[in-house]
Amino acid sequence: MDLKVTIFHSLNGLFPKKKLDCRRSERDYSIWEYTSGPDNYGIYRDYITLENNIVLDLGCGLGGKTVYYAQQGVDFIVGLDIDELHIKAARQLSLEKNAQNISLVIGDAQHLPFKGDVFNIVLMNNVFEHITNPKSKKALNEVKTILKERGRACIDFSPWSAKRAAHTAEYFRIPWCHLLFSDRTLLKALGEMNPKARFGKLSYEEHFRELNKMAIDDFREMIEELNLRVIHFAVKSVEKKDFLIKLPFVGKYFVDIIVCVLEK
Numbered sequence: 001m002d003l004k005v006t007i008f009h010s011l012n013g014l015f016p017k018k019k020l021d022c023r024r025s026e027r028d029y030s031i032w033e034y035t036s037g038p039d040n041y042g043i044y045r046d047y048i049t050l051e052n053n054i055v056l057d058l059g060c061g062l063g064g065k066t067v068y069y070a071q072q073g074v075d076f077i078v079g080l081d082i083d084e085l086h087i088k089a090a091r092q093l094s095l096e097k098n099a100q101n102i103s104l105v106i107g108d109a110q111h112l113p114f115k116g117d118v119f120n121i122v123l124m125n126n127v128f129e130h131i132t133n134p135k136s137k138k139a140l141n142e143v144k145t146i147l148k149e150r151g152r153a154c155i156d157f158s159p160w161s162a163k164r165a166a167h168t169a170e171y172f173r174i175p176w177c178h179l180l181f182s183d184r185t186l187l188k189a190l191g192e193m194n195p196k197a198r199f200g201k202l203s204y205e206e207h208f209r210e211l212n213k214m215a216i217d218d219f220r221e222m223i224e225e226l227n228l229r230v231i232h233f234a235v236k237s238v239e240k241k242d243f244l245i246k247l248p249f250v251g252k253y254f255v256d257i258i259v260c261v262l263e264k
């Protein structure tokens with residue numbers, strides 16, 4: 001018996017179960033992404049317009065947002081994701097919604113399959129925390145290469161200090177559990193809860209291991225070294241508790257999302 005795992009389970013049981021309907025099937029998830037498209041576009045409306053632009057949705061997941069973006073009058077949009085199962089679901093949704101001017105491709109953000117500066121806009125929604133070894137800046141340098149002059153990259157993601165940065169909220173119900181328990185304890189506890197579902201080709205365990213633990217200050221430092229103009233950088237609380245972010249020392253724990261717009 002592992003005492004830390006036992007403590008985790010006891011504490012976890014004190015928090016309400018989260019039933020995520022969007023996780024019932026791949027189609028439910030891509031539809032959920034599709035319905036979140038307007039909110040995601042909304043956070044960038046002061047900085048970009050998709051209409052008449054060539055757009056890359058990098059780490060497009062199951063394509064729901066890509067399909068929504070395609071319907072906003074883009075000249076063309078490419079949705080790219082490393083997970084072939086996600087791209088399969090994305091293609092299905094694209095057909096179902098009869099999306100036009102769209103291509104959905106399997107690829108790696110760190111080795112993009114495009115030649116030269118072809119995109120006006122790159123969107124990276126909820127992807128950056130999943131990129132392996134982000135401090136190499138491979139993915140950001142790729143984005144810089146494929147952006148046209150004055151093109152913009154819009155990046156949003158959860159930093160590691162966020163309450164739900166461990167993802168997998170159906171199982172990890174304790175807020176900030178990834179900061180309170182070691183990875184070993186969390187993974188052992190997760191194994192005991194025996195999650196059956198997968199997220200694309202990844203199991204829940206692999207999904208947790210994939211997280212790169214990016215801190216707010218580290219990300220800020222990285223983008224400042226990139227030689228792109230920082231048009232907008234904001235830290236936000238999705239629960240509209242932005243006043244908590246301003247607290248000294250503990251403010252970063254109330255940041256749910258970093259939003260940033262970079263220009264070439």
Ligand SMILES: C[S@@+](CC[C@H](N)C(=O)[O-])C[C@H]1O[C@@H](n2cnc3c(N)ncnc32)[C@H](O)[C@@H]1O
Nearest residue numbers: 033059060061081082083108109125126127130
């Ligand atoms: C949480 S999902 C976000 C999906 C979508 N952008 C959204 O906001 O709904 C993160 C996605 O990033 C993809 N991903 C992770 N690493 C990647 C990489 N190196 N290149 C391309 N996609 C990657 C994953 O396969 C996954 O589909």
